[in-house]
Amino acid sequence: MSIESPQENKKNSKKLRKVFRVDKYVCKYLAEEWFSSGESMREYGKVYGVNYHVIEKIIGEDGYNIPLHTLNVICFNKGIKLSDFFKLVERKYGGKLDDHYELK
Helix, strand or coil: CCCCCHHHHHHHHCCCCEEEHHHHHHHHHHHHHHCCCCCCHHHHHHHHCCCHHHHHHHCCCCCCCCCHHHHHHHHHHHCCCHHHHHHHHHHHHHHHCCCCEEEC
16 A cells, blocks of 8 residues: 655646647637737737637637637637638648647
């Protein structure tokens, strides 16, 4: 019988979350192509119809498990159809897109 130290117990109790690669590349595209002109997060939020906290999550290093509804609102306010958005993402990251995920 082994007894875990408090540090090991804390380490093992951390819940790993899945970061899907598709979500990561969708967010990366948004951050690089649409949120890169130097506006504040609040300004981007106003322009794209979402709370500025959503913009902060999107531009974060690990990306964001972005809900389809949120992505649809952003695309609507950009004046682009969701299907066309995915074509743009596929054009830029096509070779890297798959259904895998990373544990973080």
